[in-house]
Amino acid sequence: MAEPPLKGLRVVELARILAGPWVGQTLADLGAEVIKVESPEGDDTRRWGPPFIDRPRADGTTERVAAYFHAANRGKTSVVCDFNDPADLDRLRGLIDGADVVVENFKAGGLRRFGLDYATLSVRNPRLVYASITGFGQDGPRASQPGYDFLIQGLSGIMDLTGAPTGEPQKVGVAWIDIFTGLYGVIAVQAALAERTRSGQGQHLDLSLMDCGVAVLANQATNFLLGGTVPHRLGNAHPNIVPYQLFPASDGHLIVACGNDRQFAALCRVLDLADLPSHPDYATNPARVAHRDRLVPMLAAATARRTRADLIAGLEAAGVPAGPINDVAEALSDPQIAARGLRIAPEGIPGLRTPIRMGRSPLTRDRAAPALGDGKWTFGEDAGP
DSSP, X not given: OOOOTTTTXXXXXXXXXXXXXXXXXXXXXXXXXXXXXXXXXXXXXXXXXXXXXXXXXXXXXXXXXEHXXXXXXXXXXXXXXXXTOHHHHHHHHHHHHTOSEEEEOOSTTTTGGGTOSHHHHHHHOTTOEEEEEESSOXXXXXXXXXXXXXXXXXXXXXXXXXXXXXXXXXXXXXXXXXXXXXXXXXXXXXXXXXXXXXXXXXXXXXXXXXXXXXXXXXXXXXXHHHHOOOOOOOTTOOSSOSSEEEEEETTEEEEEEOOSHHHHHHHHHHTTOTTGGGSTTTSSHHHHHHTHHHHHHHHHHHHTTSOHHHXXXXXXXXXXXXXXXXXXXXXXXXXXXXXXXXXXXXXXXXXXXXXXXXXXXXXXXXXXOOOTTOSOSSOSTTXXX
């Protein structure tokens, strides 16, 4: 039977909240052995509820843990370390001596006084890949400042691009930059491990929420860098493509996403507006972007006369990307999600698997998030609770 792709990789996670734990959870899903090192109080997100889940512990007691913690800590074991206890620190350094990867999200330089910084640990373990995740990075004028996703969403520009043009700026509905930083962290760890096979040496990885939040501005940033015009909120409209937005139906709203001229022509046929694609103001996407203020109201008037289901069915049959705006329950109940097996329930705790499917290598998906301190201070087959 095929084994998970990262089986045998040993990871020590000195991280809490979301970005760092997302790195650890993704590596665990891919087969790595991840030991989460927590303070005696545990990761803050154990208390970020409701909702809460009651779980039995190895000592026979019950622990109440927030669903938030379960969202980012699947597949790990947990050990408790008091950084003010020299014996605990010695055990932790010994654990890291046998690790391939450390993931930490303390303030820049915050682990140095405990002898848990990369410079100290890499002397003991030169092959160590050490990923630091901070709000602003290890250098620069903001390096000493704490960073939270919400704060970084404001600083990075994404909130000025999100929301209605006449409304207040809006954050994304999940900790979007934390998640992106976690995924970039996984990429960086895997790249450093690949490089280690050539050099035999580990290295320090410096990941910043601010860097990642600005980096994923993508076309909006490049539009400004090349065009010189500062982009702002367009609601559900797209800065570079028309029509690509929300439209009204007689009983709600739907998304229409025309990515090319052929799809636009098909949309117009479905809406009985077959003359529009031949008009020079609407024949090409640049022309439609330039004249969106006239075009969109005409399309909206046509969609508003028909039901959402009728429009979606007609547009799908015509090859025009269109769909509803699902709530979370509807999204998780979508037949496509069921067919892809995205919903899982390790140890009876519902969750979502890492959305990677490999041709030969399975993911590890049979262990829920750990109870506080139920792991062991060793790597290997006997390290579980």
